[in-house]
Amino acid sequence: AQTVTQSQPEMSVQEAETVTLSCTYDTSESNYYLFWYKQPPSRQMILVIRQEAYKQQNATENRFSVNFQKAAKSFSLKISDSQLGDTAMYFCAFMTGAGTASKLTFGTGTRLQVTL
Amino acid sequence: EAGVTQSPTHLIKTRGQQATLRCSPISGHTSVYWYQQALGLGLQFLLWYDEGEERNRGNFPPRFSGRQFPNYSSELNVNALELDDSALYLCASSQGLADYEQYFGPGTRLTVT
DSSP: OOOOOOSSSEEEEEEEEEEEEEEEESSSSSSEEEEOOOOOOTOOOEEEEEEEOOOSSSSSEEEEEEEETTTTTTTEEEESSOOOGGOOOEEEEEEEEESSSSOOOOOOEEEEEEEE | OOOOOEESEEEEEEETOOOOEEEEEOOTOEEEEEEEEEEETTEEEEEEETEEEEEEEEEETTTTEEOOOTTTTTTEEEOOOGGOOOEEEEEESSSSSTOOOOOEOOEEEEEOO
């Protein structure tokens, strides 16, 4: 079974600064997908970024980028130029890539507070 | 384009009753996933439906059940409610078996008293 670990329950960053959220996972599979989801106080889960394990290049979406280290089973999220609207719970998630889509396995989340 | 919708927003039930939660996927999406987000337990996978069939089930008792209708909307039923069933229930949809991205609805907050 796959597990996802987020070791930072809470983090704080000042507006315009950069913050990195950590995620590690455990799997014996070679093909899989990794995701970061954001859940603001409105509670709607929003997909932030996705990484396919077979791709060596780190995914980037505007101010959000990942550092994917497959050998270390690490998948961190970097938020550049933090904005107040980035305040939310951030969940790292894993999905097996064995042929078809499947369920998401989530970490316990990191609560990010962006301050003035 | 409308996103995933869920109803009701809030639901209050007493222990032993039954709860029915509903989800409408994004137009064109055939897969619907259900997750439970309970305080202190994180997000746990409940059920997955695609093209009307149950594809996978999480580690939950049989009193958690559901179905998917021909229009791909879905219903989650929880029988014999227990206090620990109080949680946010999230529905997500995707374009089908080959789509690895899931898009979530706003959730239904179920409170069992």
